[in-house]
Amino acid sequence: MNESTPLTKKTAIVGGGISALACAVDLKEKGLDFTLFEKEGSVGGKLCTEKVGGLTVEAGPDSYLPEKYWSVQLIKKVGLAGEMLCSNDEHKGTFIFSRGRLHPLPEGVMLMVPTMIMPLAKSSLISWPGKLRMGMELFVPPRCDLKDESLAEFVTRRLGRECLERIAEPLVAGIHTSNPDNMSVMATFPRFVDMEHKSGSLIRGMVAAMRNRPARDPSAPPMTYFMSLKEGMQELVQGSVRYIGPERIRTGIAVRSVTKRGNGYRLTFSDGATADFAAVVLATPSFVTRELIGAMDPGLAEKLAAIAWSSSATVSLAFRRSDIGQPLPGFGFIVPRVENRRINACTWSSIKWANRAPEDTLLIRGFVGGGHHEELVSLGDGGLVAIVREELRGIIGLTAEPVVAKVYRWFQGMPKYTVGHLERIATIDERRKAHPGLYLIGSSYRGIGIGDCVKSGFDAAAAIAAL
Numbered sequence: 001m002n003e004s005t006p007l008t009k010k011t012a013i014v015g016g017g018i019s020a021l022a023c024a025v026d027l028k029e030k031g032l033d034f035t036l037f038e039k040e041g042s043v044g045g046k047l048c049t050e051k052v053g054g055l056t057v058e059a060g061p062d063s064y065l066p067e068k069y070w071s072v073q074l075i076k077k078v079g080l081a082g083e084m085l086c087s088n089d090e091h092k093g094t095f096i097f098s099r100g101r102l103h104p105l106p107e108g109v110m111l112m113v114p115t116m117i118m119p120l121a122k123s124s125l126i127s128w129p130g131k132l133r134m135g136m137e138l139f140v141p142p143r144c145d146l147k148d149e150s151l152a153e154f155v156t157r158r159l160g161r162e163c164l165e166r167i168a169e170p171l172v173a174g175i176h177t178s179n180p181d182n183m184s185v186m187a188t189f190p191r192f193v194d195m196e197h198k199s200g201s202l203i204r205g206m207v208a209a210m211r212n213r214p215a216r217d218p219s220a221p222p223m224t225y226f227m228s229l230k231e232g233m234q235e236l237v238q239g240s241v242r243y244i245g246p247e248r249i250r251t252g253i254a255v256r257s258v259t260k261r262g263n264g265y266r267l268t269f270s271d272g273a274t275a276d277f278a279a280v281v282l283a284t285p286s287f288v289t290r291e292l293i294g295a296m297d298p299g300l301a302e303k304l305a306a307i308a309w310s311s312s313a314t315v316s317l318a319f320r321r322s323d324i325g326q327p328l329p330g331f332g333f334i335v336p337r338v339e340n341r342r343i344n345a346c347t348w349s350s351i352k353w354a355n356r357a358p359e360d361t362l363l364i365r366g367f368v369g370g371g372h373h374e375e376l377v378s379l380g381d382g383g384l385v386a387i388v389r390e391e392l393r394g395i396i397g398l399t400a401e402p403v404v405a406k407v408y409r410w411f412q413g414m415p416k417y418t419v420g421h422l423e424r425i426a427t428i429d430e431r432r433k434a435h436p437g438l439y440l441i442g443s444s445y446r447g448i449g450i451g452d453c454v455k456s457g458f459d460a461a462a463a464i465a466a467l
């Protein structure tokens with residue numbers, strides 16, 4: 001880069017996670033000029049798959065929700081439609097560790113809302129008073145105002161404390177690695193708020209939504225609720241890079257600041273070089289974005305500082321199948337915070353997905369930190385592996401010796417959408433309008449899932465095309 005490159009009509013994308021890649025793919029498709037800058041040696045951000053022997057180990061996400069169809073759009077754009085992988089639903093099932101043993105999540109419970117009476121009535125997970133309280137949801141009057149509240153307040157008000165502690169907290173807050181006591185229900189599950197207002201009850205709303213679900217198109221490729229890619233999630237990164245063209249991607253170069261320059265923006269890089277662009281897309285986490293724009297707009301930086309982040313770790317363990325004494329139920333289990341264990345969840349990766357381990361090997365992935373016991377993420381690899389093994393011994397009696405262990409830490413890996421998040425994002429959007437051609441995308445703002453991140457990239461590309 002030259003000391004002062006003349007302003008071009010080019011766009012700079014800062015960051016190389018899935019939001020940035022989606023934006024780049026869309027800009028390329030639209031025939032627009034851009035360069036993507038990533039501080040690490042390779043792009044992908046949280047999407048990172050490691051091949052270890054015959055194992056396919058996911059460091060971050062292992063799936064996307066096809067319901068959020070933007071991820072499927074991206075997969076198709078980059079020519080990976082044939083690589084989409086359904087989960088092995090013949091083994092499907094979620095188990096919840098409660099009061100010393102695993103209980104199946106009652107059939108018909110959608111996220112946290114019961115839609116079938118008999119499976120809930122027969123369930124060993126919830127006490128009789130708890131089940132009755134969940135059923136009473138049909139008669140709880142809806143709130144009239146649209147004020148945000150915490151997931152804990154919302155679930156306790158509608159479905160009762162036991163549903164919060166045994167189902168909603170591990171299942172729903174767990175996805176966000178967040179604490180339900182301050183997690184915004186409006187920002188994370190607006191669908192529930194909408195159901196309460198439109199149907200007067202979550203149970204009524206969910207049953208109606210299931211009835212009105214459009215029939216599956218028999219000519220469409222088969223889809224499961226969670227989908228992945230045959231070679232792991234990083235395949236989407238590789239496909240995107242091929243589509244974008246490596247000449248438009250600069251890795252190993254961190255952006256240090258963004259400042260105004262004429263009608264555009266000047267980027268300053270870690271080596272002190274600068275380059276000017278007509279538009280800039282900041283696809284970095286909010287705590288990085290805040291630093292980058294701090295000198296240009298301290299007020300906007302202050303708003304970004306209000307978004308908190310949580311840290312978590314994944315611990316993947318491979319075992320010889322012959323060493324595992326017992327059949328493993330479903331796709332894995334989740335652990336409510338009230339159980340005070342040191343893992344949040346465990347997935348049987350090679351049972352949930354084909355292609356993850358050789359026939360004679362079982363790949364398991366444990367989750368530590370996030371909503372509870374976040375301090376454990378700082379332990380060394382040996383400490384984290386020991387914790388997951390101890391918990392597996394305590395919860396399912398698994399004593400076998402792993403043949404492979406891989407630990408990945410995600411410090412400040414997931415934004416926490418706390419109560420008032422949407423209002424904060426609206427203020428950030430408003431302030432950002434003072435900087436035409438500057439876009440903030442990624443998991444910090446309007447959805448942490450891959451689908452929402454991809455959408456944020458597509459939206460920025462559409463706005464740039466309209467400039």
Ligand SMILES: Cc1cc2nc3c(=O)[nH]c(=O)nc-3n(C[C@H](O)[C@H](O)[C@H](O)COP(=O)(O)OP(=O)(O)OC[C@H]3O[C@@H](n4cnc5c(N)ncnc54)[C@H](O)[C@@H]3O)c2cc1C
Pocket residue numbers: 014015016017018019020037038039040043044045046047059060061062063064065253254255256283284285288312313314410413414441442443444448449450451453
């Ligand atoms: C353990 C884990 C499991 C998850 N599981 C799922 C799942 O199964 N399904 C799902 O949908 N979602 C899942 N998520 C969430 C999802 O993966 C993330 O929200 C999403 O990938 C974030 O993408 P992003 O583009 O916003 O940011 P990131 O992936 O964080 O990318 C940001 C990029 O910016 C780069 N960068 C930072 N600073 C600079 C700088 N100064 N200059 C240049 N580059 C910079 C970083 O190196 C990084 O590559 C999971 C997340 C984690 C941590």
